[in-house]
Amino acid sequence: MNIEAMSLQDFRGLLQQIGEGVAGVDMSDEERVKRAKKAFMQKLNGHRAVDLDSCLQCGMCAEACHFYEATQNEKYAPVYKYRLLRRFYRREMSPMRWFYRLFTPDIKAADLKEWQHLVYDTCTGCGRCDMICPMGIKISAGIRVVRHGLAAAGLVPPEMRIVRNEQRDENKLFGVGAEQLKALAAKLGEQGIDIPLDHEQADVMLLTTAVEILLFPDTFASSARILNKSSANWTMFSDAFEATNVGIITGDDPTMKLAIKRIVDKAEACGIKTVVMPESGHAYQTLRWEGATEMNEQLPFEILSMPEFISAEIKAGHLSLNAQSNGASVTYHDPCRLARKGGVMQQPRDVLAALGLDVRETPANRRENYCCGGGCGEYVLKDAADLRQKAFEIKKREFEDTGADTVVTGCANCRVNLLIGAENSGWQTPVTSFVETVAANLAD
């Protein structure tokens, strides 16, 4: 396979240009506060209320946050990142609001601007804090509500806003749309890798991401090769292939629903039975664990991540792998939204072990794994570059502890972030994709 991909350097250049010189959303302070409060009101449900009423303010969550660990800045304690929501709940919704109002300050536009840094730059929504909380509070869900409020108040950082607008208005990301998918499919076809496009009779629908098409076409080709070897009668739809959901990343509800709807409508119209997700943690979490609720219906198809699909095909005897015997070692980086937020932790390990690889675990792994440092769209934010690098250093230490030859991950966004971090710090260990590792060892 010989497909020219955008270099990491060029992709970094592209990220640098996004949002450059773009002004903020023009809105009066009163309007911002009004809209943020309305969004808080809509999103603050019974689960979040129980969470907010349970917090002990013990601060243990700070110990789980890679950004706090990397900086020791107390403002980065997860409990503080959702403090704005707590203030809103106490003043406006709590059964004790008449009492709390006496000493809980109202939300001001300046607060919203302060929290813009806290919930976009310093939180990747990885949910590691959710795992440490002695009360079981889903802190990351609370922080996500704050993102919703800020998105409603026009405070999505410009880089994210530009990308969000592109997905919402043009059904494209980083300039990648149907044309680019078709061009790549044609090139791969010339090399003997069949990409069945727009086959309405198919049972299985594969999605991809703009990042894969631009930066990791090998991952895309690998997914196709695996599906071609499998029992699946599959296709990709040129008008509904993008799995990335910038809506969930920015906290912008209408875009989140729209991006889900594009996929769901297409799958339903064509009678798709299975949607296979590409290597993108947040895309899997969004469609698999929120799609049905957002669409207000039980979806008539199942949604599988690549590790789940591959593992099931191997078990059913439809796919076989060549086991290596060269003693190569790998460590698997759990993408947070695939692992602790998605429940896909054992399958990738089983498959890697079936390849004969020596699978080594980082000290914190599976549901306790450290985030790559750039999830939830954070890797597009210029202001957060230093923070991301500091968080990457934690990841690097974890990887080095294993002594593994290669890092394998199941999320292109994690991979981008790890590659950028590695490049910045001159770290040489290769970071590769799970499906590429599998596809390289497919048995005939």
Place this chain on the structure above:
Amino acid sequence: MTLLEFASGPGLQWALWIFVFGVVWRLIGALFLLSRKDLTKPREYNSMKAGLGAILSRSAPAHAFEKSIRFQHVTGYVWHFALFVSVLFFAPHILFFKSVLGFGWPHLPNTIILVTAITATAVLIALLIRRATHPVQRFISTVDDYISIFVVLIPLITGILAFAHFGARYETLLAIHLLSVEAMLIWFPFSKLMHAIMTMPARYQAGTAFGRRGVKA
């Protein structure tokens, strides 16, 4: 009416009413706020098992976090254990509970209660100092956190003083002890002391939310 008569009569009654009504009111407010029904297809899991499992599993930190939160973990256990033993197994307390509930239970020797009460007091003071000095805890703390510590600390200290007959007439010390307990009861539903009630539903909902995704909470 003497101070002790007030503290053990109408004072106590009012405090109990505010406590019960406040707790129920706050529980209703939080638990009855609607949540959208999750329509996604869960993995194979038993919702009750996952919920109850989280109540247990969150009683100890997950492996990766153990070292970083050891102080809070250990002091948390010592504090709660010492407090419960002091409250529930002191002979005069049991007499009081018997007068309210109609039944009692065996008590522990006074020397043991003295040790647990002093331990609980010492640990709570240590936690107060930590809250005031640890960068994260100091930064995130609100007035609720400090009041909640003081309203629990004062009944402990006045209880020990009353037990030791130290500082004033026994009746005065007892009245102050009762009044401080009443202050705690009144403060309880307004504050984070509510965690004593909310722990179970909070952990349970975490257990089911993670459980349906196939993740152990």
